[in-house]
Amino acid sequence: CKELRLILGDQLNPRHSWFSRVDDHVVYLMLELRQETDYVRHHAQKLLAVLAAMRHFAARLKAAGHRVRYVALDHPSNRGTLEANLDALLQHYAASHFSWQYPDEWRLDQQLQAWAARQTVVCQAVDSEHFLAPRLAASQLFAGKASWRMETFYRHMRKQYGVLLDERGGPAGGKWNFDQDNRKPWRGSPAPLADARPSHDHSALWQMLQDAGVAALGQPCAAQLRWPLHREEALALLQHFIQHGLPCFGDYQDAMHSEQPRLFHSLLSFALNTKMLSPLEVVHAAAAAWQESKVPLAAAEGFIRQILGWREYVRGVYWARMPGYASSNHFDHQQPLPHWFWSGDTGMHCLAQAIGQSLRDAYAHHIQRLMVIGNFALLAGLSPQALHEWYLGIYIDAFEWVELPNTLGMSQFADGGLLASKPYVSGSAYIQRMSNYCGDCRYRREQRHGDDACPFNALYWDFFQRNAATLAGNPRLALVYRQLQQMDAAESTAITTTAHAIRQRLDTL
Numbered sequence: 001c002k003e004l005r006l007i008l009g010d011q012l013n014p015r016h017s018w019f020s021r022v023d024d025h026v027v028y029l030m031l032e033l034r035q036e037t038d039y040v041r042h043h044a045q046k047l048l049a050v051l052a053a054m055r056h057f058a059a060r061l062k063a064a065g066h067r068v069r070y071v072a073l074d075h076p077s078n079r080g081t082l083e084a085n086l087d088a089l090l091q092h093y094a095a096s097h098f099s100w101q102y103p104d105e106w107r108l109d110q111q112l113q114a115w116a117a118r119q120t121v122v123c124q125a126v127d128s129e130h131f132l133a134p135r136l137a138a139s140q141l142f143a144g145k146a147s148w149r150m151e152t153f154y155r156h157m158r159k160q161y162g163v164l165l166d167e168r169g170g171p172a173g174g175k176w177n178f179d180q181d182n183r184k185p186w187r188g189s190p191a192p193l194a195d196a197r198p199s200h201d202h203s204a205l206w207q208m209l210q211d212a213g214v215a216a217l218g219q220p221c222a223a224q225l226r227w228p229l230h231r232e233e234a235l236a237l238l239q240h241f242i243q244h245g246l247p248c249f250g251d252y253q254d255a256m257h258s259e260q261p262r263l264f265h266s267l268l269s270f271a272l273n274t275k276m277l278s279p280l281e282v283v284h285a286a287a288a289a290w291q292e293s294k295v296p297l298a299a300a301e302g303f304i305r306q307i308l309g310w311r312e313y314v315r316g317v318y319w320a321r322m323p324g325y326a327s328s329n330h331f332d333h334q335q336p337l338p339h340w341f342w343s344g345d346t347g348m349h350c351l352a353q354a355i356g357q358s359l360r361d362a363y364a365h366h367i368q369r370l371m372v373i374g375n376f377a378l379l380a381g382l383s384p385q386a387l388h389e390w391y392l393g394i395y396i397d398a399f400e401w402v403e404l405p406n407t408l409g410m411s412q413f414a415d416g417g418l419l420a421s422k423p424y425v426s427g428s429a430y431i432q433r434m435s436n437y438c439g440d441c442r443y444r445r446e447q448r449h450g451d452d453a454c455p456f457n458a459l460y461w462d463f464f465q466r467n468a469a470t471l472a473g474n475p476r477l478a479l480v481y482r483q484l485q486q487m488d489a490a491e492s493t494a495i496t497t498t499a500h501a502i503r504q505r506l507d508t509l
């Protein structure tokens, strides 16, 4: 052997150029590490799915003739840390070269660079061949700008990749963005997308994790793990979504329903973030469905925007602003998360649903993450860093490069408005309009103050009152501040009193 090549747990792309030919001088290393199972408390399904997918990937490489050294978490040769394992393996194989694909997380990027700098062998990092924009594309595009609008980045990407353009290079259908058309609640029809995901029994793997003492949250469902674990399963999920889910994706993108946690969402984020699928093939599949008149333009555009726009853009924000970004806290919010973030046991039905579902499925769709859980956290003044840890652990697709800008930037406005043009917050009216959650709630959504009032209402108005000094000048919030000005003094005092009482008893809500 001459060269060791490290494959990380979220680098499971069988089409990477590394694998285009078999070379006996190359050994691929895959390591199950406690630093990865433990850097945050993960959802059990996330631990299981990542490790099971890594094992699949190793088996696939071996079957294709590649040399692979797979070090399981409980294998006697596992030295514990990344560095100790790499040192030992370098020596064992007497390798002269070491390569790795650029990690997506700052933490690992630093760690590998520091380790490589100490080696005498030739070390080299290569592209992961996954993303469509280089790490620093957003910082170059927005150089000198105070706010970085996703829409600008997205249009740039549409043009660069020639996606949904007309013959003159303008946007297909005359508009870049059909978001206004995508805001329907779901009231029982059309029939939601059937769950076509595979099911795997990984009870033995779960036992191994328990024996090793790895802490986890949420329901493992180890005997029926329902996430795609290799590319072929991910492709099948993509095809099923394009055919049956995409036609309605746009219309019901923001809708929420207690019995239908997923509605028309794709559930592709795990497959994308572990690189089983490439973003470009997903974008092309959606664009082709529109070209073949199988889906409306608004649906294809809405879906493509998430991947070609948001996903690439948040990664750009991450690489431009790390490591400082992780500690940003614009409103200086310090409250710990209420205990029911780990049980779903709260009388607020929307939060009980969104958190309960997250614990059960390791999944919530975007609006549940943003406009229910994140909305509450921002209004209640929860610590964005504590919230970030929670989001980073609980979701099947949570990797810091995508989770952190979404949580701190989009959801908590902790970066002071770099990413979002205004805080994404609402009172109960939005949740009532977009879901059926309020129907079964013990709180009264039409009340703004008092013990029975929906906590979102008092917290919402109080949030804008408290932050008038920094937010009142924002033109996108002019209406909110006009309404506040028109509110009579007694109402305003009652709201403040209720909001204060709510913040004192978050654990018992």
Ligand code: FAD
Pocket: 264, 265, 266, 267, 268, 269, 270, 272, 273, 303, 306, 307, 310, 311, 312, 314, 364, 365, 366, 367, 369, 370, 374, 391, 392, 395, 397, 398, 399, 402, 403, 404, 406, 407, 410, 411
């Ligand atoms: P769909 O709704 O079907 O969307 C298709 C794809 O678009 C997704 O698979 C995803 O790859 C991409 N996408 C959609 N929205 C975003 C976005 N805002 N940022 C980046 N990509 C997006 N996404 C993650 O992949 N990992 C995370 O850790 C994560 N944390 C989030 C935390 C918060 C507070 C919020 C508000 C959003 C977060 N998102 C995260 C974005 C989004 O909620 C998920 O990508 C989406 O819910 C995944 O489900 P899906 O595959 O069914 O998505």
